[in-house]
Amino acid sequence: MMKRKKRLKFKYKKVLLIIAIIFVLFLIIKPKGKEEIKLGDVIPSYQGKNIIELDNFVKENNLLIDKKYEYNDEYAKDLIINVEYDNNVKVLISLGQIDKEVYKEKNVNELGRVPIMMYHGIVDTKDNKYTGGNVDKDGYNRTSDAFRADLEFYYNSGYRMIRLSDYIKGIIDVPLGYSPIIITFDDGNKNNFNVLGKNADGSLNIDPECAVGILEDFKKRHPDMNVTATFFVMDGLFNQSKYNEDILNFLVDNGYDVGNHTTIHADFTTISTTKTQEVVGKMYQKLDKLLHDKYVKIIALPFGSPYKKTHENYPYIINGDYNGFNYETEAALRVGWEPEVSPFDKDFDKTFLKRCRAYDNNGKEFDIESVFKNLEKNRYISDGNKDLIVIKESDKEKLNTIYENIILY
Ligand SMILES: [Zn+2]
Numbered sequence: 001m002m003k004r005k006k007r008l009k010f011k012y013k014k015v016l017l018i019i020a021i022i023f024v025l026f027l028i029i030k031p032k033g034k035e036e037i038k039l040g041d042v043i044p045s046y047q048g049k050n051i052i053e054l055d056n057f058v059k060e061n062n063l064l065i066d067k068k069y070e071y072n073d074e075y076a077k078d079l080i081i082n083v084e085y086d087n088n089v090k091v092l093i094s095l096g097q098i099d100k101e102v103y104k105e106k107n108v109n110e111l112g113r114v115p116i117m118m119y120h121g122i123v124d125t126k127d128n129k130y131t132g133g134n135v136d137k138d139g140y141n142r143t144s145d146a147f148r149a150d151l152e153f154y155y156n157s158g159y160r161m162i163r164l165s166d167y168i169k170g171i172i173d174v175p176l177g178y179s180p181i182i183i184t185f186d187d188g189n190k191n192n193f194n195v196l197g198k199n200a201d202g203s204l205n206i207d208p209e210c211a212v213g214i215l216e217d218f219k220k221r222h223p224d225m226n227v228t229a230t231f232f233v234m235d236g237l238f239n240q241s242k243y244n245e246d247i248l249n250f251l252v253d254n255g256y257d258v259g260n261h262t263t264i265h266a267d268f269t270t271i272s273t274t275k276t277q278e279v280v281g282k283m284y285q286k287l288d289k290l291l292h293d294k295y296v297k298i299i300a301l302p303f304g305s306p307y308k309k310t311h312e313n314y315p316y317i318i319n320g321d322y323n324g325f326n327y328e329t330e331a332a333l334r335v336g337w338e339p340e341v342s343p344f345d346k347d348f349d350k351t352f353l354k355r356c357r358a359y360d361n362n363g364k365e366f367d368i369e370s371v372f373k374n375l376e377k378n379r380y381i382s383d384g385n386k387d388l389i390v391i392k393e394s395d396k397e398k399l400n401t402i403y404e405n406i407i408l409y
Pocket residue numbers: 186187261265302303
C-alpha cells in the first residue's frame with residue numbers, strides 16, 4: 001500500500017511538472033491576444049497616419065471613436081493630427097489646407113439667407129379651385145400633392161432640412177455647397193398628423209396623405225434630406241385626444257419638434273398681460289407634462305401678432321409665470337414673407353423671426369416661386385463644416401462678432 005501511494009505521489013508530481021512546463025511554454029510563445037494590447041500605448045501611435053488605419057483598428061477592437069476635424073497646414077487631408085485614448089478614442093483629423101478655390105467654386109456664403117417655411121393644413125383634395133397648390137383663397141392650406149412637390153423642389157434645388165432649434169443656436173449642419181431650409185406647421189390641424197388606428201405591433205398607423213405621412217415617405221426615399229419639421233400646437237394638440245401621447249412621442253422620437261402656438265390661438269394685441277402669461281404658460285405646462293424636456297421653447301405667434309416687439313405684451317411672451325409655472329421662450333416666429341438672415345448675421349434676432357408663407361401666387365408677393373427665385377441672389381451656402389463659419393471678405397461687416405472660427409475668402 002505504501003509503495004503504491006508513493007508511486008501515485010510521484011506520478012502526481014510528474015503531472016504537475018508537465019503542467020508547469022506547458023504553462024511556461026505557453027507564456028513564452030503565447031500569441032498576443034486583444035486583451036493584451038494596451039490601448040493607451042497603441043492608439044497614440046496612429047498620429048500622423050491615415051484615419052482609415054485607425055478606423056480599421058477601432059472596428060476590429062469594438063471601440064468607440066469621437067472624431068473632430070480641422071483645417072491644418074502641416075497635416076494633409078485625412079491624416080491624424082492628434083489621437084488619445086480615454087475609455088474611447090478621441091481623434092482630431094486634418095481637413096488639409098483650406099481650399100479657398102472650393103469656396104469660390106461653390107459660392108459658399110454662411111451669411112446668406114435661410115427660408116423658414118410656414119405651413120398650416122395639408123388637405124388631400126384633387127379639387128384645384130384655387131391658384132396652384134392652394135386649398136383656400138389665401139393659400140394657408142395646401143394640397144398633399146403640392147406639399148409632396150414642394151419637398152421635391154426644395155431637395156432638387158439643393159436645400160437640406162435643419163431643425164429650427166439648431167438654427168437659433170447657430171448649428172447649421174448641411175453638406176458643402178448645400179443650403180439649409182426649415183419647415184414649420186401651425187395650428188395642430190388633424191391633417192398634420194392623422195392617426196388611422198394602431199398597427200398589430202402597437203405602432204401608429206399614420207395616414208400617408210397627412211403632413212407627417214408625406215414627410216416620413218419622403219425621408220425613406222431621400223435619407224440625405226435630413227427630414228425634420230416643427231409643429232406649433234394649441235390646447236387640442238392634433239385634435240385626436242386618444243392618441244395625444246403617442247403622437248407627441250412619435251414626433252420627438254423621429255426627429256421632429258413640438259412648439260407653442262398658445263392654448264387658444266390668442267391675438268396678443270387684444271389680451272391683458274395676465275392673459276398673455278396664461279395662454280403661453282399653460283401651453284408650455286401642457287407640453288412639459290406630456291413631453292418633459294423634449295419640446296422646444298419656441299412660439300409661433302398666432303396671426304403673426306404683435307407686429308412690433310415694442311408691444312406691452314411682448315416681454316410676457318418671452319418670459320413669464322402662470323400659476324407658479326415659470327417659462328422662458330427662446331425664439332418667436334412671425335408670419336412673414338422673406339427668408340431670414342443667417343444666425344451669424346449681426347441683425348439676427350431669434351425672438352422675432354420672419355417666415356415665408358408656403359403658398360402659390362403666380363410668382364408674386366413672396367409665394368414659394370418668388371421666394372426661391374430671390375434666394376438665388378443671397379442664399380446661405382454651407383462649407384460643409386458646422387464648426388466653421390465661412391464668409392466672403394466683402395460681407396465681413398455683417399458678421400456678429402461673438403462668433404469664432406471664421407474663415408474669410
Ligand atoms: Zn395659427
